[in-house]
Amino acid sequence: MDAIKLSGVNFSYARGVKLDYVLSGIDLAVEAGQFLSFVGPTGCGKSTLLHLIAGLSQPSSGQLDLFGRVCAGVNTDCGYLFQSDSLLPWRTALENVTLGLEIRGVEKRSATELGMVWLDRVQLKNHHHKFPHELSGGMRKRVALAQTLITNPKILLMDEPFSALDVQTRSSMENLLLDLWSADRKTVIFVTHDIEEAISLSDRVIVLSAGPSSHPIAEFPVLLPRPRDVFEVRLAPEFLTIQREIWAKLKQEVEKTNARLM
Amino acid sequence: MKSGVLLRLAQLLLLTSVIGAWYVLTETEVLPPFFFGKPLLVFDQIVVWFADRSIFPHLGITLLETLLAFVIGTSAGLVCGLWLALSPLAASLLDPYVKAFNSMPRVILAPIFAVWFGLGIWSKVFLGITLVFFIVFFSVFHGVRQVNPIWVASAKLMGGSRFKLLRYVYLPSAMAWVFSSLHAAVGMAFVGSVIGEYLGSASGVGYLILQAEGVFDINAVLAGIVLLTICALLLDWVVTQCERYFLRWQPAASEHSG
Numbered sequence: 321m322d323a324i325k326l327s328g329v330n331f332s333y334a335r336g337v338k339l340d341y342v343l344s345g346i347d348l349a350v351e352a353g354q355f356l357s358f359v360g361p362t363g364c365g366k367s368t369l370l371h372l373i374a375g376l377s378q379p380s381s382g383q384l385d386l387f388g389r390v391c392a393g394v395n396t397d398c399g400y401l402f403q404s405d406s407l408l409p410w411r412t413a414l415e416n417v418t419l420g421l422e423i424r425g426v427e428k429r430s431a432t433e434l435g436m437v438w439l440d441r442v443q444l445k446n447h448h449h450k451f452p453h454e455l456s457g458g459m460r461k462r463v464a465l466a467q468t469l470i471t472n473p474k475i476l477l478m479d480e481p482f483s484a485l486d487v488q489t490r491s492s493m494e495n496l497l498l499d500l501w502s503a504d505r506k507t508v509i510f511v512t513h514d515i516e517e518a519i520s521l522s523d524r525v526i527v528l529s530a531g532p533s534s535h536p537i538a539e540f541p542v543l544l545p546r547p548r549d550v551f552e553v554r555l556a557p558e559f560l561t562i563q564r565e566i567w568a569k570l571k572q573e574v575e576k577t578n579a580r581l582m
Numbered sequence: 583m584k585s586g587v588l589l590r591l592a593q594l595l596l597l598t599s600v601i602g603a604w605y606v607l608t609e610t611e612v613l614p615p616f617f618f619g620k621p622l623l624v625f626d627q628i629v630v631w632f633a634d635r636s637i638f639p640h641l642g643i644t645l646l647e648t649l650l651a652f653v654i655g656t657s658a659g660l661v662c663g664l665w666l667a668l669s670p671l672a673a674s675l676l677d678p679y680v681k682a683f684n685s686m687p688r689v690i691l692a693p694i695f696a697v698w699f700g701l702g703i704w705s706k707v708f709l710g711i712t713l714v715f716f717i718v719f720f721s722v723f724h725g726v727r728q729v730n731p732i733w734v735a736s737a738k739l740m741g742g743s744r745f746k747l748l749r750y751v752y753l754p755s756a757m758a759w760v761f762s763s764l765h766a767a768v769g770m771a772f773v774g775s776v777i778g779e780y781l782g783s784a785s786g787v788g789y790l791i792l793q794a795e796g797v798f799d800i801n802a803v804l805a806g807i808v809l810l811t812i813c814a815l816l817l818d819w820v821v822t823q824c825e826r827y828f829l830r831w832q833p834a835a836s837e838h839s840g
């Protein structure tokens with residue numbers, strides 16, 4: 321059974337007779353446990369696609385199934401790591417991590433205990449009492465990651481989560497993500513505009529066409545062995561081959577986007 | 583640190599020189615003391631009030647009115663602000679009435695409240711409420727409408743129902759806006775009680791000032807004003823302390839200096 325299945329999905333932000341589709345004709349199946357990345361030019365609809373899978377917006381037509389069940393409404397099976405900051409500024413790091421547990425009615429003491437375990441996993445145990453504004457960008461992302469994973473979602477949606485970080489922080493976050501993921505192999509949909517990041521993390525990379533009416537135009541299996549280290553994997557010859565193939569596809573779409581924006 | 587001390591000294595110097603000038607000008611009768619009072623007599627009046635304890639019931643009444651107006655007005659503003667921000671239908675229905683009430687000079691309600699609620703504390707409390715309510719209401723209303731949609735989406739994905747969203751996202755962010763309007767709200771509550779007393783009452787510092795005015799005792803009028811100012815400063819200090827504690831999660835750059 322597929323973890324995620326989109327069949328004939330179209331989506332438009334406008335409602336009415338004449339629809340400009342942001343996404344159109346999306347057919348996609350993702351096996352449980354797969355790490356899938358989407359790459360595509362800016363504004364093609366990557367964030368929109370994740371919103372659809374999370375059930376934060378509904379397809380204009382077509383159908384979304386999660387684990388064989390039709391979805392209509394917010395999908396609480398999904399953990400979502402947003403591109404921009406999603407931490408509540410009035411809660412400490414620990415309180416932010418345990419937010420999902422509190423909302424689900426977990427008793428305070430066990431929530432705190434589990435929260436500390438997760439803060440330890442993202443190496444922030446000593447910062448549990450700090451408020452978001454007292455943490456660096458990389459630390460906030462790690463808190464957000466712990467916050468998303470603590471409720472043990474079956475599907476993890478990540479929207480360019482590391483794009484705002486500097487290169488070193490970014491690589492260590494990518495390694496941390498792979499570590500945490502390898503523990504229980506959740507289904508991951510990872511959106512990025514960085515081809516290298518997509519290849520080094522994923523089992524499968526899909527290229528989206530330029531918008532409007534964006535849809536998948538090519539997909540590439542990534543068969544590099546795991547466990548991977550995001551530094552070392554970039555030196556493998558297969559890596560460079562895939563990177564060149566993906567870039568050949570993506571380049572045309574980026575040029576179309578640029579031409580449209582001019 | 584050093585420049586802070588210097589600043590305080592300069593501020594103190596400014597105050598003393600203004601009072602000094604007042605003293606000299608009224609002693610030499612350049613300014614007629616009948617209209618301008620004398621600083622020492624004003625000070626004497628305050629000492630007398632505290633020495634014979636006659637001031638305490640008045641001060642107590644004024645502070646009680648202020649406190650009631652502040653607490654009730656703030657809570658009502660918070661609840662209504664949240665409600666209208668989360669219910670666009672109610673907001674668009676009530677919009678013109680809210681605007682009308684807010685732009686009305688509410689001091690003219692004082693005589694009506696005196697008729698409705700009598701000359702006791704409640705007519706003043708209600709006047710204060712009408713002043714406090716709108717400050718907190720608008721602050722919360724606009725604040726909650728600007729709540730980061732990502733916080734809401736994220737709490738929904740964690741399984742948050744409407745009630746949970748209110749408790750974990752909307753209410754805490756509304757509280758932040760309440761605190762940002764608290765200085766103005768306390769000031770307004772105070773204005774409401776004093777004006778209410780001034781326009782008709784049998785006790786309170788506003789009443790005391792009115793009495794003194796009736797017998798042209800300018801020193802007692804000024805003493806009352808000084809007392810009110812000191813009370814307002816104290817209330818403001820209390821608010822600042824609360825703010826420091828409850829808004830400690832905010833970055834220091836946006837912290838109030840005071």
Ligand SMILES: Nc1ncnc2c1ncn2[C@@H]1O[C@H](COP(=O)(O)OP(=O)(O)O)[C@@H](O)[C@H]1O
Pocket residue numbers: 333342360361362363364365366367368369531
């Ligand atoms: N809330 C919205 N209302 C209307 N249009 C939107 C909204 N969000 C995004 N769009 C449009 O949809 C397209 C896809 O946006 P998005 O999914 O954010 O792209 P990406 O994440 O790939 O950069 C863009 O053209 C954008 O302008």
Ligand SMILES: [Mg+2]
Pocket residue numbers: 366367368403479
């Ligand atoms: Mg995006």
